[in-house]
Amino acid sequence: MPRVTSEAREDARTPSTLPQRDIALLDNARREPARYAWLQHPLVGASALLIALTVMLTWPQVLYLGTKVASHNDPLLSMWRLAWIAHVLPRHPE
DSSP: OOOOOHHHHHHHHSGGGSOHHHHHHHHHHHHHHHHTGGGGSHHHHHHHHHHHHHHHHTHHHHTTTTTOOOSSSOHHHHHHHHHHHHHHTTTOOO
16 A cells, blocks of 8 residues: 655645646635525524415415405405505504
């Protein structure tokens, strides 16, 4: 088995012995994890879970959120009440 000297080890570590293309690849490989670091934040997973649960629980209605109203328990009256409160509250908060 050949012996590796300390000078050979240091030469192998220095970037000057590598071609420029390899140095660029190493730099990109070092920076790559930082690009997706935001995915490891706990709020990203929690938000994804809550969005998935919301879609699952409101599945037929989620397809038509901006155009249709569910046909149960008089949702038009509920929408009118919410709109009226949103209209009156900024003007007369008493």
